[in-house]
Amino acid sequence: MSAANLRARVRAEMTEEIKNVARRHLATDGANLSLRAVARDLGMASSAVYRYFASRDELLTALIIDAYNEVGDAADRAAATQVMPLGKWLAAGHAVRDWALVNPHQWALIYGSPVPGYQAPQDTIGPATRVILLLGATLGDAYQRGLIPAREPISASFAQELAPIAETFQAGMPPHVVADTLAGFFQLCGAISAELFGQLNKSVDEDRRGFFEYQMRAAAAAAGLS
Amino acid sequence: MSAANLRARVRAEMTEEIKNVARRHLATDGANLSLRAVARDLGMASSAVYRYFASRDELLTALIIDAYNEVGDAADRAAATQVMPLGKWLAAGHAVRDWALVNPHQWALIYGSPVPGYQAPQDTIGPATRVILLLGATLGDAYQRGLIPAREPISASFAQELAPIAETFQAGMPPHVVADTLAGFFQLCGAISAELFGQLNKSVDEDRRGFFEYQMRAAAAAAGLS
């Protein structure tokens, strides 16, 4: 029994070890991850790595799923510390940004331009939507609590366009809440990516956190939450 | 004289030809541009390409500068067709998005995650700031025309933080206009990247243009322009 588990346990440890080394390489060398270099660091032949990951893409996929879950966990944890929707909204945003600042290359992996030949498999779409679902739930909760004032309804065609996305959120969310959730999420992604990838002027690294919060508050205010 | 120009003219044509083929490869194979493949397509030895570009990075830099200028030209042209600031703002946004939809890989090159070992040289920062400067000029013009209502001033520390960026815009622009310009630009980048890189649900590709305009209008409204 325990002997039977030996192989499985060693395999699980080895898989995790490979991912850890790969993450380290990702942090130093950037996105062009070399499987051979990872194998060298582990003191094993490059062909041996293929016993654990069928290809470089599959290793990248594993890292991507882990990254999505890490940032999703961070956002969930931060939101859980707050009671009011605006507090959850801001806490989640800061949590995502903090995680991105600590793990910039993993952020680039999931929210940057897609890796050249890489095609995201189905396994990734679940973890990928966690943050946006959290934001949607937060705004939806605010709407149900009456914290978001009534607004003239969005045009019918626009509402119909957003319907498939609205289904993945809470039932009964009006289209403008769905739209503002997406807009807020894109603002979040744009702000973090711009800060990370150097679009922002170098001289403003003093209190970027304040400017980030300014934007997240503006996104919440655009939705009617302030 | 004309014979002396022959070399120079052929060289210029060859340089342009290499960039064109490289752009075509970029559009089909993604960001991992192969210099050898480009050379093969041109019917020349790979080593010959190094007479025109010292390295693969230098070729990428040339493509990046061209892309920045292309999107900058498109935004300038679109804004010039409008007279009112909100019209310029929306037209510029749509022009950038339209260009990105036609040239997604070039968009990824300039606004996606940076290429692995690539370090942007000084030559790129000029063309890189054209779009954001246009947006800043548009909001600044609206402010001077009195189209943006007075707002309670931003906190002193926040204003000081934005000062270095404000200097690159028009003189006398209040900090909140600077902040809203940046926020709008990040919203633009986030929305386009999300649309291009598939963050958006596949079912909503019908009228994404409408949702994009919704976001750009919200960004303008956040700045006080509507």
Next chain:
DNA sequence: GATTTGCAAGAGCAGTGCTCTCGTTGTGGC
């Protein structure tokens, strides 16, 4: 016309992802 310069081609080096084969070693059935 002689010489210097710009250019293209080829060979070659070190590195990559990935495949195949070949011993070795742990695992489950008898």
Next chain:
DNA sequence: GCCACAACGAGAGCACTGCTCTTGCAAATC
């Protein structure tokens, strides 16, 4: 306890990459 079997690691090898160096040729200059 033994044995077939599957999992595993290592090595060689293939086609590819970016880049350098040398060699020969054509154009520009003196």
